Amino acid sequence: MKVENHTHLQDEQILWAVIDESDLARHAQEHLRGCPVCKRKVEQFRYELRDFGQKASLAVPPFSRPVRLPREKPAAGSHNVGWLPVFGAAAMAAFVVFFYFMGMETVAPTQFASLQNQENLLEDESLMREIAEIVEVPLPADVYAISGDNETGFYEGLYEISGDDGTGFAEDMDEINGDNGTGYDEDFLEFVVPDLQDDFQSEFI
Amino acid sequence: MSLKITALVEKARDGNRPSFQDLVTIFQEDIYRLAYYRTFSQMDAEDLTQEVFEQAYRKLNSLNDPQRFRAWLYSIAVNRCNDFLRKRKYMALLQMRTAQEQDFMATGKDMNNSYNDKIEKKRFWKQVKTMLHKLSSMERQVFTLRFMDHRNINEIASILDKNESTIKTHLYRALNKVRGEADFFKEYRESLS
Numbered sequence: 481m482k483v484e485n486h487t488h489l490q491d492e493q494i495l496w497a498v499i500d501e502s503d504l505a506r507h508a509q510e511h512l513r514g515c516p517v518c519k520r521k522v523e524q525f526r527y528e529l530r531d532f533g534q535k536a537s538l539a540v541p542p543f544s545r546p547v548r549l550p551r552e553k554p555a556a557g558s559h560n561v562g563w564l565p566v567f568g569a570a571a572m573a574a575f576v577v578f579f580y581f582m583g584m585e586t587v588a589p590t591q592f593a594s595l596q597n598q599e600n601l602l603e604d605e606s607l608m609r610e611i612a613e614i615v616e617v618p619l620p621a622d623v624y625a626i627s628g629d630n631e632t633g634f635y636e637g638l639y640e641i642s643g644d645d646g647t648g649f650a651e652d653m654d655e656i657n658g659d660n661g662t663g664y665d666e667d668f669l670e671f672v673v674p675d676l677q678d679d680f681q682s683e684f685i
Numbered sequence: 686m687s688l689k690i691t692a693l694v695e696k697a698r699d700g701n702r703p704s705f706q707d708l709v710t711i712f713q714e715d716i717y718r719l720a721y722y723r724t725f726s727q728m729d730a731e732d733l734t735q736e737v738f739e740q741a742y743r744k745l746n747s748l749n750d751p752q753r754f755r756a757w758l759y760s761i762a763v764n765r766c767n768d769f770l771r772k773r774k775y776m777a778l779l780q781m782r783t784a785q786e787q788d789f790m791a792t793g794k795d796m797n798n799s800y801n802d803k804i805e806k807k808r809f810w811k812q813v814k815t816m817l818h819k820l821s822s823m824e825r826q827v828f829t830l831r832f833m834d835h836r837n838i839n840e841i842a843s844i845l846d847k848n849e850s851t852i853k854t855h856l857y858r859a860l861n862k863v864r865g866e867a868d869f870f871k872e873y874r875e876s877l878s
């Protein structure tokens with residue numbers, strides 16, 4: 481940026497002069513003050529920038545919607561928000577008291593963990609019970625009726641549940657099966673009830 | 686900033702609504718133009734002007750120095766516009782029609798201007814957009830604040846919360862780009878050759 485007094489300013493110095501002449505080096509500032517050529521360049525760019533700004537201002541569509549202030553006033557001195565922490569503390573205290581009287585006592589993390597374990601064990605147990613039941617009685621009763629199986633004890637139970645004396649439902653099933661109650665179709669049963677032995681080591685079969 | 690404005694700010698800060706209303710009257714068109722230079726949409730610029738003053742009204746108590754009111758108001762406006770432009774960019778991705786497009790199609794609002802005038806303005810803004818598009822976000826920001834919003838370096842530094850030398854550097858880069866590419870500064874360019 482250092483320029484001799486007799487040398488015209490470079491383009492970049494002209495730009496700096498447009499922004500702020502005082503940022504130029506002392507020599508450049510002195511040159512600019514005494515040189516009409518450089519002065520004209522700076523003035524020309526400033527003029528065009530000003531002209532551009534004016535054109536922009538004139539080209540903006542007219543402002544047609546004056547601002548309307550909201551009804552509520554900003555509370556004077558509301559930058560002092562000292563009441564906020566107080567309110568927060570009061571709310572927190574009320575919260576704690578409420579749960580204390582509701583009987584929700586604090587649970588230590590270790591206790592909490594053991595409670596969770598217990599809960600998991602209960603869930604596992606109930607799941608295992610369900611699995612055992614499914615293994616024992618994997619299909620709805622009518623499937624056994626269709627298959628004519630009466631050796632499992634299930635068939636009789638079904639009558640007890642349905643209140644049937646063994647003359648109605650079973651006969652219908654026999655008709656459907658074309659079976660007269662002498663046994664069951666093993667292939668059909670195998671198809672409907674896949675062998676569970678491998679999976680569950682069940683005593684069913 | 687004038688003493689009158691400082692006095693109005695002080696009164697408004699004490700809850701005097703008419704004083705704030707006077708501030709609105711003084712600044713609303715400046716803020717509208719600021720918003721227009723960034724959105725190129727009358728509808729959006731008017732919405733933003735409303736929002737800027739609502740926000741200023743609500744937060745006036747956070748302004749510690751009443752003499753900084755204009756810079757503070759402009760910084761709210763600039764930030765609001767930036768948020769809006771980000772949102773608009775996102776909406777454009779979703780191919781939703783923007784107010785800018787609606788403005789382009791609306792003809793009823795600007796009936797006072799002749800057809801030629803409208804064409805002239807449209808061409809002008811197209812050139813402006815092309816020129817501003819070549820600038821980085823910060824260059825565009827400082828160029829617009831300096832030469833369209835007519836703010837001085839000190840104020841721009843305050844509005845954008847940067848130091849003056851940073852503002853000058855971005856301004857220098859912006860001028861260096863626009864002088865060679867825009868149609869606006871032909872005579873200056875010719876004076877160099």
Ligand SMILES: [Zn+2]
Pocket residue numbers: 487488489511515516517518519
């Ligand atoms: Zn010279």
